Amino acid sequence: GENVEQHPSTLSVQEGDSAVIKCTYSDSASNYFPWYKQELGKGPQLIIDIRSNVGEKKDQRIAVTLNKTAKHFSLHITETQPEDSAVYFCAARGRGAGSYQLTFGKGTKLSVIP
Amino acid sequence: EPEVTQTPSHQVTQMGQEVILRCVPISNHLYFYWYRQILGQKVEFLVSFYNNEISEKSEIFDDQFSVERPDGSNFTLKIRSTKLEDSAMYFCASSEVQLSYEQYFGPGTRLTVT
Numbered sequence: 016g017e018n019v020e021q022h023p024s025t026l027s028v029q030e031g032d033s034a035v036i037k038c039t040y041s042d043s044a045s046n047y048f049p050w051y052k053q054e055l056g057k058g059p060q061l062i063i064d065i066r067s068n069v070g071e072k073k074d075q076r077i078a079v080t081l082n083k084t085a086k087h088f089s090l091h092i093t094e095t096q097p098e099d100s101a102v103y104f105c106a107a108r109g110r111g112a113g114s115y116q117l118t119f120g121k122g123t124k125l126s127v128i129p
Numbered sequence: 130e131p132e133v134t135q136t137p138s139h140q141v142t143q144m145g146q147e148v149i150l151r152c153v154p155i156s157n158h159l160y161f162y163w164y165r166q167i168l169g170q171k172v173e174f175l176v177s178f179y180n181n182e183i184s185e186k187s188e189i190f191d192d193q194f195s196v197e198r199p200d201g202s203n204f205t206l207k208i209r210s211t212k213l214e215d216s217a218m219y220f221c222a223s224s225e226v227q228l229s230y231e232q233y234f235g236p237g238t239r240l241t242v243t
Binding site for chain 1: 133160162164170171172173177187220231232233234235236237
């Protein structure tokens with residue numbers, strides 16, 4: 016089955032700096048890669064996603080890049096703010112068409128220091 | 130903005146007891162999922178459900194687990210005889226249609242088995 020690795024497990028940045036979180040996946044048939052933000056005591060919140068026919072997607076301060084050849088994708092947060100502090104999970108939709116389950120990475124705890 | 134809701138937020142039960150976790154998916158969504166997250170670990174897929182039947186299930190989803198959509202709004206996860214290792218956060222998620230990739234998660238139910 017699909018396996019998703021995520022790095023780093025923790026990340027501390029100064030407010031205003033950029034943060035980058037990286038994930039790799041194993042199943043070349045995976046075609047959908049969402050990123051979720053989880054705040055303490057809450058469920059994962061979908062913040063951005065990318066499909067395999069696109070190399071990059073941006074939404075305000077958040078961007079995601081996908082390299083299908085290398086099977087890795089990354090989340091970029093620019094101009095970080097204290098409210099960006101949370102655990103971020105990457106995920107991949109494995110086994111292509113007909114499979115809707117998401118396989119998650121282990122998460123990255125992002126701390127933005129004011 | 131529509132959201133997935135889950136009840137209860139915290140359930141404490143004794144080993145061997147049955148528990149039912151409840152979810153109300155977003156109203157126009159047709160696909161429903163259960164995931165779990167053991168403390169400090171990654172979010173893991175349990176089961177997906179569409180058109181009143183299970184679409185996919187993981188190895189975790191054994192005979193002790195069942196899902197049901199008892200009416201037009203609720204989606205439930207039943208654990209027949211709970212074990213200590215069932216202690217986890219259980220998340221319900223829903224997505225709109227078959228070709229819709231986005232899955233929206235509820236806030237979760239923390240299950241504690243003593």
